[in-house]
Amino acid sequence: MANILDNTIIHKLPKAIGVYILKDKNGEIIYIGKSFNIRERVKTHLTNKTWSAAPHLANPLRAYTNQVDCIITENEPEALIKESELIKKHKPKYNIMLRDDKQYFYVGFIAQDKKTKNNNLEKAPYLVITHQPPKTKNPAPKTYIGPFTDGKSLKLVLKYLRKVFPYYTKPHGILPCAYCHIDLCPGPDPDLGEYKKNIAKIKHVLQAKKPRVLSSLKKEMKKHVLSSIKPLPKIKISKLKYAACLGAISLFSR
Numbered sequence: 001m002a003n004i005l006d007n008t009i010i011h012k013l014p015k016a017i018g019v020y021i022l023k024d025k026n027g028e029i030i031y032i033g034k035s036f037n038i039r040e041r042v043k044t045h046l047t048n049k050t051w052s053a054a055p056h057l058a059n060p061l062r063a064y065t066n067q068v069d070c071i072i073t074e075n076e077p078e079a080l081i082k083e084s085e086l087i088k089k090h091k092p093k094y095n096i097m098l099r100d101d102k103q104y105f106y107v108g109f110i111a112q113d114k115k116t117k118n119n120n121l122e123k124a125p126y127l128v129i130t131h132q133p134p135k136t137k138n139p140a141p142k143t144y145i146g147p148f149t150d151g152k153s154l155k156l157v158l159k160y161l162r163k164v165f166p167y168y169t170k171p172h173g174i175l176p177c178a179y180c181h182i183d184l185c186p187g188p189d190p191d192l193g194e195y196k197k198n199i200a201k202i203k204h205v206l207q208a209k210k211p212r213v214l215s216s217l218k219k220e221m222k223k224h225v226l227s228s229i230k231p232l233p234k235i236k237i238s239k240l241k242y243a244a245c246l247g248a249i250s251l252f253s254r
């Protein structure tokens with residue numbers, strides 16, 4: 001089947017970073033992707049007969065795309081998260097086929113096993129990047145967020161997030177690890193309340209619920225500024241760190 005998309009449509013697309021949405025002639029979304037250059041990427045999809053990521057999908061995508069929508073974002077993390085949100089919402093058929101080919105990534109929040117003899121540590125999940133969440137009917141206490149199409153970008157987002165909200169990447173032992181010393185790890189005896197709040201914020205960022213993260217950070221910062229008049233040795237997170245939080249999170253703002 002010949003591609004019925006008018007070339008002028010491609011030329012009206014922005015040469016900008018963001019998410020593009022391919023629809024068939026009935027307006028049904030068939031594929032969602034992200035790119036640094038939306039126009040070039042869509043052009044590649046619709047003119048090239050090959051697609052290294054999914055050779056078997058190159059022809060159908062060319063043949064059935066009839067309309068293109070796009071959303072411009074400010075940066076790559078924002079494009080990655082927006083793309084994931086939209087794929088989850090619309091479940092486009094070619095994205096589903098790619099997902100089944102295990103080309104996508106998920107962030108898993110995995111419960112630590114019960115050998116640590118530290119109740120707080122056992123209840124503090126660690127984060128992993130995985131290709132496919134296990135297909136089990138009872139996934140608790142594990143949670144998986146995704147799909148994300150780009151493992152490299154996802155690692156970058158998680159790296160930013162870890163600087164702001166330290167988290168575990170594997171079960172933690174009873175002694176401090178190398179990451180404990182550089183403030184990327186909550187240590188062998190975490191403040192469970194604080195850790196859970198941080199995990200919730202990471203999940204909100206990954207699920208594109210940025211306003212919720214921002215408002216809660218602002219609230220905490222205000223509280224901290226007010227309370228820091230009195231000496232509060234237990235509060236490890238300084239005003240400076242909260243300022244850094246807001247800076248890092250503003251990566252996701254438009």
Ligand SMILES: [Zn+2]
Binds near residue numbers: 172177178179180
């Ligand atoms: Zn550690």
